[in-house]
Each structure stands twice: as structure tokens, then as C-alpha cells.
Amino acid sequence: MNIYAQILIDEALARGIQVEVVDEEAGLYRLCYGSESVLCRESLTEKTCATAMTICDDKSLTHRILHKAGLRVPRQIIYKDMNQALNCIKEWSSVVVKPASGEQGRGITVDLRTEEEVKQGVETALRHSHHIILEEFVQGRDIRIIVIDYEFVAAIERKPAFIMGNGKDSIRQLIERKNAHLVKKTNGESQIPITMETERLIRRQELEWHDILTDGQTLQVCKTANYHTGGTITDVTDEVSPFLRKIAEEASRALNIPVVGLDFLVPDFAGEEYVIIEANERPGLANHEPQPTAERFIDFLFPKKNKNGKQLITLG
Structure with missing residues (x-):
């Protein structure tokens, strides 16, 4: 199971709660204790x-x-056309363009200040949704x-995301090297996108893909966090x-x-x-360790079970 499901499964097992893996690829599992049963997809459950x-x-x-x-x-409107977008730039100075649905930062472009940048942002968002949002950049x-x-x-x-120069490698090489590290460290969960949006941000800082950063020089290569x-x-x-x-x-x-x-x-x-x-x-509750997100999640699903796996008895 991926790390977002596994952290919750481990906490359930530690409390004596039965776990049935329904679909590993989707992170879908069922937690059972006595007559209680809850179907979960990572931190999403039937309780939602x-x-x-x-x-x-x-x-x-x-x-x-x-x-x-x-x-x-932030101020926000549904995208209709470029005239509307240009009016937003005039009023807000800078805009965010994003799909109305989606996750993990896909299709979002941030801090757009020109017509050309907004056009590129709209094209990117349309690859993920037909419903596009213009939002005030804050x-x-x-x-x-x-x-x-x-x-x-x-x-x-x-x-x-940012990279740090070593005085030898180009910006593209530094991103590719960091991505190899991120993919290995996060089991493919995290990597810096190498896209037109990345290129836009690099050029805004008056640099190109082939430029070499000095040793210790840092460069932000993504606007979404x-x-x-x-x-x-x-x-x-x-x-x-x-x-x-x-x-x-x-x-x-x-x-x-x-x-x-x-x-x-x-x-x-x-x-x-x-x-x-x-x-x-x-x-993704695994991103919040060492905070007790997994513990509180299981507390919520099975309030009668304590951390030692014992059933709590309420008198009354």
C-alpha cells in the first residue's frame, strides 16, 4: 500500500482492528472491529x-x-475569455489559473501578469478540466x-521546489538530478515538473535551461508549493x-x-x-509526522478503541 494508506493501516493493526486490502493500487482498504466496518481510500472514508x-x-x-x-x-471568477482575464490582471495585478477540479497541483499556474502568460496558463489548465478558474494571486x-x-x-x-547550483551543472541537469533523488526518496510520489511553466519561471528570473548556477546559488523552479x-x-x-x-x-x-x-x-x-x-x-496524513494524525484518524473512526487496542466502556 502507498504511504498515505499504510500509515493508517499500521495504526489500525496496532489497535487490534482488522484490515482488508480491497484494492492496493487505489489505496482502498476496509477496517473492521466487531460489528463496525469502514471502507477507506487513504484518508477518505464513508464518513465523508x-x-x-x-x-x-x-x-x-x-x-x-x-x-x-x-x-x-481570494477573489475568483470562472474563466470565459481573454478580455475577462486581462481585466482581472488590471484589477488584481497578478492571477492564478487553475482547473476547477483536480489535486496535487496539476494544471495550476501561479502569479501570471501578462496576456501571454495567462494564455499559456489556460492551455495548461484545459488539459485537466474544461472548467477553468481565474483567481487573485495572494x-x-x-x-x-x-x-x-x-x-x-x-x-x-x-x-x-528549488535547486542549488554547484558551479558545473546546468539548470536542467540540476533539476533532473534532484528529481532522481526525489523519485527514489518518495517512491515516485514527488518530482519537479519540467514544463513550459517551469521554463516561464526560470526566464522570469532572467535565466535559461542551459545556464549554470554558481556554487551555493539557489533558484526557485516552481510556483506551486x-x-x-x-x-x-x-x-x-x-x-x-x-x-x-x-x-x-x-x-x-x-x-x-x-x-x-x-x-x-x-x-x-x-x-x-x-x-x-x-x-x-x-x-496525505503521512506528510504530517510526527504529529498524531494517524492516531486521531483511527480515534475518529473507532472512538471506542484506545491506543492500547482495548475497548473503552462507557458507563451510564
């Missing part, structure tokens, strides 16, 4: 209703639901917050303010989803400024 999945699968619908709940989100630190059973559990800061596109993750659970924890819990209730990964942009983890940009109905 179809309407919550529908909301999270459509980024524009997620945006509308959160906005109606009084939570802060500067900030990217933080993924995990909520389980409508309670804050963990948070990581996500930083976009997703782990699957070579980004790095750092646990920041203890740094997140009570206010942001409360907002994450409110967002999970607004979306009616008990297990969710919420993507925030914030200037300061300890502060109260934020926007919520996305909600993931199947967050």
Missing part, C-alpha cells in the same frame, strides 16, 4: 458524505461555500492544516495561532467534511490574517 466530496472536488463551489460562511477567500506563506472530526490536529508549511511537485514540507503545528485553528475548524464545518486538508495563505502563522485557497477531501 457525497455532498462534501462534491463541494471539495469543485474549487469554485468550495470558494462560494466558504465565502458564504463568512470566511476569507502573497503569503503556504500552510496545509489538517482537521479531523472537526478539530485542528496538525499543520505543515509548504515551500515551492505542493509536495508532489517537488516542494518541501515543515511541521509548524505548534506555531499556528488559536485564531487560525478556529478558522480551520469553522471551514470544515461549513464544508460538512470531518477529515480535510485546508490550504491557507498567511503572512504569519501566529497572526489572524489569512485566505483559504483550497480544501482537500483526501489529505
Whole structure:
């Protein structure tokens, strides 16, 4: 099983909960204890209703639901044509183009400031969905917050992929070398895309694929901060303010989803400024170790089982 399913399976087995692998490739498994049975796909379970999945699968619908709940989100519209997009650039200075559905950063281009860049972004997004979103680009630190059973559990800061020069290899060679390391380290889960979007970002920094970085020089090669596109993750659970924890819990209730990964942009983890940009109905809980995400996940599914595998008895 992949790491996102295996971490949850291991926690279940440690508590004496029976595990049946239904489909290894899809990360689909069933947890059973006594008369209770829950079908899971990684961290997505039968406890998440179809309407919550529908909301999270459509980024524009997620945006509308959160906005109606009084939570802060970037300005956003459905893409219609380039004239509309150019008006957005004038009003917002910079835009994000992304498919309305999808995950792991696929098809998303960030910080677009010209007509040509938006055209390229639209072409990229259309490969993944016919429903395209234009969104205001907001500067900030990217933080993924995990909520389980409508309670804050963990948070990581996500930083976009970068490479470091050695004075010998070209930018392309450095990316290829780092990708070989990432693929081996993550079992193919993470690698930096080598695409027109990567080339756009490199050229914006007045460089080309064949250029050689000086020893120790760093270069950002991706705008999206997703782990699957070579980004790095750092646990920041203890740094997140009570206010942001409360907002994450409110967002999970607004979306009616008990297990969710919420993507925030914030200037300061300890502060109260934020926007919520996305909600993931199947967050990778393995990315949040050493925080007890697997433990809290099993607690949620089987509240009568404690960490020692013993059944809890409620008197009353």
C-alpha cells in the first residue's frame, strides 16, 4: 500500500482492528472491529458524505461555500475569455489559473501578469478540466492544516521546489538530478515538473535551461508549493495561532467534511490574517509526522478503541 494508506493501516493493526486490502493500487482498504466496518481510500472514508466530496472536488463551489460562511477567500471568477482575464490582471495585478477540479497541483499556474502568460496558463489548465478558474494571486506563506472530526490536529508549511547550483551543472541537469533523488526518496510520489511553466519561471528570473548556477546559488523552479511537485514540507503545528485553528475548524464545518486538508495563505502563522485557497477531501496524513494524525484518524473512526487496542466502556 502507498504511504498515505499504510500509515493508517499500521495504526489500525496496532489497535487490534482488522484490515482488508480491497484494492492496493487505489489505496482502498476496509477496517473492521466487531460489528463496525469502514471502507477507506487513504484518508477518505464513508464518513465523508457525497455532498462534501462534491463541494471539495469543485474549487469554485468550495470558494462560494466558504465565502458564504463568512470566511476569507481570494477573489475568483470562472474563466470565459481573454478580455475577462486581462481585466482581472488590471484589477488584481497578478492571477492564478487553475482547473476547477483536480489535486496535487496539476494544471495550476501561479502569479501570471501578462496576456501571454495567462494564455499559456489556460492551455495548461484545459488539459485537466474544461472548467477553468481565474483567481487573485495572494502573497503569503503556504500552510496545509489538517482537521479531523472537526478539530485542528496538525499543520505543515509548504515551500515551492528549488535547486542549488554547484558551479558545473546546468539548470536542467540540476533539476533532473534532484528529481532522481526525489523519485527514489518518495517512491515516485514527488518530482519537479519540467514544463513550459517551469521554463516561464526560470526566464522570469532572467535565466535559461542551459545556464549554470554558481556554487551555493539557489533558484526557485516552481510556483506551486505542493509536495508532489517537488516542494518541501515543515511541521509548524505548534506555531499556528488559536485564531487560525478556529478558522480551520469553522471551514470544515461549513464544508460538512470531518477529515480535510485546508490550504491557507498567511503572512504569519501566529497572526489572524489569512485566505483559504483550497480544501482537500483526501489529505496525505503521512506528510504530517510526527504529529498524531494517524492516531486521531483511527480515534475518529473507532472512538471506542484506545491506543492500547482495548475497548473503552462507557458507563451510564
